[in-house]
Amino acid sequence: MLSSRAIRVWSWFHKWTSLVCTLFMLLLCLTGLPLIFHHEIGHLLGDEIEAPVLPAAMDAQRVSLDVMAKAANAVHPTRVIQYAGENEDDPRLWWFTLAPTPAPTEDFKSVAVDARTGLVVREYRVGEGFMDLMLRLHVDMFAGLPGKLFLGFMGLLLLIALVSGVVLYAPFMRKLDFGAVRKDRSTRVKWLDLHNLVGIVTLVWCFVVGATGMINTWADLLVKYWQYTEVSTLLAPYQGQPLLQARDRGPLQASLDTAMHHGQQRKVSFIAFPGTAFSSPHHNTIFLKGTTPLTSRLLQPLLV
Structure with a gap:
């Protein structure tokens, strides 16, 4: 009482x-x-990007991730790709985020690419519209x-x-x-x-x-803590090594295949490119997720 x-x-x-x-x-x-x-509001406003209709036999085919990345980069050739990932609602589409540098920034573009053909579908409306507000x-x-x-x-x-x-x-x-x-x-x-x-x-x-x-709201701070504790330990052997230029990197598709081999029973969530906030200067970091309702929310990062 x-x-x-x-x-x-x-x-x-x-x-x-x-x-x-x-x-x-x-x-x-x-x-x-x-x-x-x-999603419903996006359809109403015409902002949702949908995969083009193709013959049913083509729905299962996938082009190389390198082909998709090249197509996305061609839309904004002066920018670099920071992140890429499979569309959660439609695996036939991949999105690519491009910015002036790998460093975190609010100045970015996002491009949707058809994973079956490797062709750009459309750009996402970034920083504009009712839903972004x-x-x-x-x-x-x-x-x-x-x-x-x-x-x-x-x-x-x-x-x-x-x-x-x-x-x-x-x-x-x-x-x-x-x-x-x-x-x-x-x-x-x-x-x-x-x-x-x-x-x-x-x-x-x-x-x-x-x-x-x-x-x-602590997300940014937790990412920095993860970089300071986990990533810095993994990067110890790379201290003093020169940074690779984009032209000297291995195939992106090979990185994804390697990650999928080590992360069995998982799907790709998104890929962080070298130098971005979720990766290191020397790696592609592939974030995998599970296939169940719970594990689909738990990400496993693999540095390749």
Whole structure:
């Protein structure tokens, strides 16, 4: 049983953490809703890229990854390919991200290539359109890493508000049935009962969304930690070696075949090219994923 002093302390935490994070949680809800239906909205707006219709006999054929990369690079010959990957919804398409340098940048282009013919289908609309606006507002509010960390802090306040709300729920509702809304009382009491009902019913969902969203804001920091701990250890034998020029690298398809051989029972998620944030200056890093609902979300990086 909480004392009156403890109830006041928990009430203070619940009130102020809720008030501070409410506006930003509303922003995330409003921007996150259209992102859930991004495929449907993309089709409606004509932004979705679909593979061309070819004879059924050609659907199973695949050209070399080097052919696809060359076709993508020909669209923007002054840029370098940073990343490439199979389209999650249509394996007949591969996407290639091109930027001025391998270093992380917001200046990038994305090209879709038909894996059956090696021909460019279309460029993705990068940095424009309604869905990109929603995505940027949802991820970092156009503020980069500081914006992500700020939203992560708002997520932490949401978790504190949820925990404090649970602590206060029993003292406030101990004389009422679960879900009771006292309609015969004042407007303030009715709103309080509705607040308690909605809060306790959506508790688990809100906690999962808040916790995972907060962790997602740490992505850039976790990548840097991975580079500092795991990748730096693997690159110790390469210290002092000159960097290979793009023309001196081995075939990209051979790198993928090697990775697929070592990562049996897995599919390719994406490829990070040398010098990018998810690779090293000396390797193609192939990220593989499993084939089950759980393992498809767990990536295994292989440096080749």
